[in-house]
Amino acid sequence: MFEAFFEGLFLVFQWPAIGFLMLGVVTGIWIGAIPGLGGIIGLVLLLPFTYGMEPVSAFAMLLGMYAVTSTSDTIASIMLGVPGTAASQATILDGYPLAQKGQAARALGAAFTVSAFGGVFGAFILAVSLPLILPIILSFNSPELFMLGVLGLAMVGSLSGGSILKGLAVACLGILLSTIGFAEADAIPRYDFDLDYLMDNLPMIPVVLGLFAIPEVMELAIRNTSISKIPADQTQGGGMLEGIRDAFRNWWLAIRCAAFGTYVGILPGLGAAIVDWIAYGHVVQSSKDKSQFGKGDIRGVIAPEAANNATKGGALIPTVAFGIPGSLATAILLGALLIQGLKPGPEMLTTHLNVTFSMVWSIIIANIVVAILLMILSRQIAKVSFVPGHLLVPGVILFVFMGAWLGGASLGDWITAFVMGIVGFLMKRSGWPRPPLILALILGSIMENSLQISTQAHQGIGWLTRPIVLIIVAIIGITLLFSSKSVFRPKKKKKTIKEEKKTTGKGIERSPLISLPFSIVLFLLFVWAFFEAQQWPAPVRQFPVAAVVPGACLTLLAIIYDAKGVLQSVQNHGKLRTAWDHISETLLLGRAMIFFGYLLAMIIMMLVIGQKLVIPAFIVIYLIRWGKYSWRIAIGYAIGGWALLVVFYDQILHLFWYQSLLATWLPSILPEWIPRWLII
Amino acid sequence: MKKRFEMTKKTGIVAMAMLFLLLFIPDPGFAQLYKDKTVTVLIGHPAGGGIDRMARVFTDKLGDYIPGNPTMVVKTMPGAGGYKALNFLYAKAPKDGTLLWFGPVQFVDQLIGSKGIRFDYKKFEPVGAIRVPPVVMFGRTDIISSGFKSFEDILKADGLKLAGTTPKSGIDIQGRSALELLGVPFQYVTGYRGGAKIALAVQSGEANIAVTGFANYSSRLANPVKEGKMLGMWYYPYLDSSEEPIKAEAITDMPDFIEVYRKLKGKNPEGPAWEALKMILEFRSVATNMAMMPPDTDEAAVDILRKGWAEMMMSEEIKVRQNKVLGYTVESVPLSVTNDKLQSLDAVDPKRIENLKAYIAAGARK
Incomplete structure (x- = not known):
């Protein structure tokens, strides 16, 4: 076994395998960093090239790419508040607020360190626990x-940002x-609605990008600020080295979450999809001081990042050794x-054990190399948080919609992203937590x-x-106990709105005047869904009904709660109109509507001229009309977008x-000599 | 006489010269139609899966057999169980010969009017038709206490749990109908998402019997079978024109279901379950997978691709490639056979269709 272990290492370091591994790593950095892409698309992209390659080189390239996407996806999550891939959704909850505080480099440093650790840990643990995996x-x-x-849903309490009632209602949604x-x-x-598009499940990527990315991009557009609310020269600490120190200070948390990731990752069909949320829920529940979660707590970055990289090794071994793929990506690897x-x-554990170990080594080496590479680059990457928002918006919109x-x-897909963008905006402005929706x-x-x-x-x-069901039930009980403790614990002195806004840009942004209509619409949606479900046979309607009945009850409570908030607001401002005008002005609702108008116009124009022209056109119009940039910059930017x-x-x-x-x-x-793919 | 001979000689030389020249003149229609062109190969299933792998095996090489050697680019459009891509092929795809669809064909879905179908198989332009090795019924050997050794033991089995995907799946219909015909009581457990999940369910004991594709059986289940934990019981044969089973070359270690039935029951199968099974087998026998172009595609382009496909399928290199990537070789079905069956879709007896619909409905949970 030891001989095969080191032979595997030797195979990876042989030429051309090591070259293909590095090629995979570089591809993976790019694929992971672009929102909406991710390891699956990377594998599909590289798979045809492996037909003529020998196994070690082929897997070095595929795994080199696949292993690093959940490290490089952190960049978009932290810098833009946009999940780079599905694996880094939970990272945005604290990663982006850290970037808003001017501490992007710290968040990146911590994330890259624990990502490398998680990846290596996962691969090693799996390699030594092979005999246990099949059982x-x-x-x-x-x-x-x-x-x-159910255990995953029990984490909703930790993801609700202090509003468990709304968190549960959103989970039902x-x-x-x-x-x-x-x-x-x-x-x-x-x-x-008799639409082909809705015959399959709602696709995850447009929902996530709409729910999280569009509200953040709009924030940059309507407030015309950089991501960091604090200028570069006023940031205190928050450097990459501090992030690395944070990772070492929280070593026990990193080990726990990497272990979660490794073992949850091997479970087919479940692991990789939720492990970052479980890790995040775990860190919130197990921390004594929860006050900074969601506002920029470094532990909220460390937990999901340690876990999501560890799943890669976790999912690989059962695929190779037993032909049981844990996810779509590992099905492609199969x-x-x-x-x-x-x-x-x-045979993969006997005759070809050296090839199996070469795969394990590929993951280990790729994780280490990417961490070093990205750490070298992190100072430059962090500068993005100080770039004027208007320059970021068109590029991010391109990546989000593509x-x-x-x-x-x-x-x-575009309509879903757009609609979820509006929903995400309303939820953000009215204090409805978004993570439970994604988790559910x-x-x-x-x-x-x-x-x-x-x-x-x-x-x-x-x-x-x-027996295992009973054990999980016990864990769910403990989880709910922790959640309820935080609900019923006497509230500490609330920070003033001004204080909150200063540090995170949030606080005043949550208004019952927006929450109330949202609650009413949600309630009506649940009621409609209940009656719609009655036409189906019992096994078909059971599950939706099980969601909409509690959902409607919880939303009704939220309506009462919000109505009280509206009354309070009206009392404070004298009358409803004044209260609404005040909130509309504070939240820049008018500008937000115009921004959504821009996006809607882009979608409508796409029907006429297609994406290759409409996105560059959006870039030009946005930069000139909204950003007040010169034609030269706008045209140059648009040409870059079109080329991409x-x-x-x-x-x-x-x-x-x-x-x-x-x-x-x-x-x-069109003349024959002009390739069609340049335009349509 | 001499003059006449001279004339004949001259005519012969001119004719030979013309023939010789013809060899060097490129056929303007054939060679230029696909020169410097890209043919998009549309696949309605997720990238990296079995269908995608099979599509790439064939279409990556197809370009070499088409005059002008076009570039072949595989694009996936998964959704609605493959219907999304077929709907696109039917209504929106370009008809200039630059789009080719490849994938499994489910004629029965059209017959029973499955929701989401907005195409008509009859209208597509078929390019090639193939048959993959038949599907296999397999199960755990511990389904009877003395150990399941041969297909005869199925009659002794108790507490069978048949794992499946959905009642309208052809694979599930084959599993249910066979057990019903044999009179073996079983519980039908649906909802497993694909062959890998079904294999895992049987391996873990959540279910204990299932039908799966030969590729899944010969790769994923090879080891449990070798270890004696599982057993391939029978395969579902394709039928010839007289509805007799065709021996599968790829499967030598188990009998076909009709043979099993005849041995155990001493007669030919009959009744609603058999009618449902026969309909599935009948349509699978004329093609399991096809390469097709949009309706009304440029005739010259369709001809070129048909010839290229036929030539490719006869080549040795495609057989080697299939064996390496798929682990088996597929059978080519003459297009005339497939086309005849396709054109007769509207002529299928409505009673048979109603029988199949009723059979599917009976499998749904209440």
Whole structure:
């Protein structure tokens, strides 16, 4: 075994394997940093190149790329508040506030350090615990997966930012959204409005990008500020070295979260999707001082980043050794394995053990190399937080909408991102927490699927007595106990609104005048969803009904709570109109509406001229009209954006573009020598 | 006579010279149509999966067999179980010969009017049709206490749990109908998302019997079978024109289901379950996967691609490539056979369709 272990290392360092590994690392940095891409797209991109390669080089390149995406995805999460990939969604909760405080370099330093640690830890732990993996996987059947889903939802309390009532209601909304499309029990589409787009589940990427990215981008646009609220010359501390020290100071937290990541990562269909949220929930619950979570607590960056890198190694070994892919990405890796003529199974742990270890080493080396590379670059990366917001907005909009488009190459992806952008904006302004929605959306379909199978395979509720289910129930109980303690604990002296705004830019932004209409709409949505569900057979309607009934009750309570807040606000300002004018002015609602108008115009124009022209046009119009930049800068920026669309998204990713009106008649009049892909 | 011979000789030389010249003149239609062009290969399933892998095996090489050697680019458009890509191919795809679809064909879905289908298989331009090795019924050997050794033991099995995806899946229909025909009681557990999850469910004991594709059986389940923990019980044969089973070359270690039924029951299968199963087998027999172009695609382009596809499928290199990447070789089905069946879709007896619909409905949870 030791011989194979070191032979694996030797194989990776041989030429050309090491060259391909480095190529994979560089590709992975790029793929991870761009919102909406991520490891799966990277694997799809590189897979065809591996057909003619020998196995060690092929896997060095694939794993080099795949392993580092959950390190480089931290850049967008911390710098822009936009999740680079699904694995770094939880990182934005504290990473972005740190960047707003001018401490982006610190957050990046801590994130890169624990990412490298998590990746290496995951690979090592898996390598030494190989004999345990198959029994673990086989003992987690549908009932256990369902209960793990419930455990994930129990974290809602920690993700609700102090408003558990609204957090739970939002979680119900997330579950309701997860039921869109064909039901698990029968081929009956739910809430699909007879649209092809809604026949599948709502795609995650457009929802996440809309919910989190668009409100943050709009913030930059309507307030015309840089990401950091504090000028570069006034920042105190917050350097990369401090971040590395933070990582070492919290070594025990990093180990715990990396262990979560490793072992949760091996569970097929569940692990990688929620591990960052579980890690975040864990750090909030296990911390004595929770006051800074959501406002820029470095532990909120360390926990998810240590966990999400550890899942990569965790998911790989069962794929290779038992042919059990833990995620879509590992399913692609399994395909790569078969393409190489290697079969998953005991041979990979005996005859080909050196190749298996070369994969483990590829992950380890890639994690270390990327951490060093990104740390060298982090000082430069951190400067983005001091760049004027108007210069960032068009670029981020390009990545957000193209990232959403990657979900399914459908107009629906853009509309989903846009609608979720409005929802995200309203939630942010009215104190409705957004993370529970994402967590429930991820878990909803997994839970419904697991529950349906559990009740069929284990006769009704017989599965509730399985030993691992009981253990998870106990953990859920403890989790809820911790959550309820924080709810009922006497509130400490509230910071003044001014104080909060100074540090995080939040605080006054939460208004009951916006929350009340939002609560009412949400309540009506739950009621409508309940009656709509009545037309379906029992197994099809059970799960949505189980979400909308508590959702409606909780929202009703929120309406009462918000109505009190509105009355208070009216009392403070004399009358409703004055209160509304005040909040509208403070929150720059008018400018926000205009910004959404810009986005809507972009979507409508896309139908006419297509994405390759509309996005550059948006860049020009935004920079000149809104940002007041010169034509030269606007045109130069737009050409850069267009080149990115044509070279990267078209010629490298081979995307399907929207068939615009222009695309239907332009080819017939365009001279032969002009390639169509430059324009349509 | 001499003059006449001279004339004939001259004519012969001119004719030979013309023929010789013809060899060097490029065919303007064939060579130029695809010269410097890119053909997009559309796949309606996620990248990296089995369909994607199979598509790349064939289409990456197809360009070499088309005059002008176009670049082949694979693009995926997953969604609605593959319908999204087919709807696109039917209504929105360019008809200039630059788009080719490849994937599994589910004619039965069209017959039963599955929701989301906005296309008509009959209208597409078929380019090539293939049959993958048949699907296999497998199960745990501990489903009977003395150990499951041969297909005869299925009659002794008790407490069978058949894992499946959804009642309308062809694979699930094959699993249910076979057990019902044999009169073996079983519990049908649906909801597993694909072959990997089904294999895992059977491996862990949550279910104990299932039907799966040959690729899944021969790769993912090879070790449990070798260790004696699982067993391939029978495969579902393709049917010839007289509805007799065709022996599968790729599967030698188990009998086909019709053979099993005849041995155990001493007669030919019949009844609603058999009608449902037969309909699935009948349509799978004329193609499991196809390469197709949009309706009304430029005829010259369709001809070129058909010839290229046929030539490629006969080459040795594509067989080697299939064996390396897929682990098996597929069978080519003559396009005329597939096309005849496709054109007869509207002529299928409505009673058979109603029977299939009723059979699917009976599998749904109540």
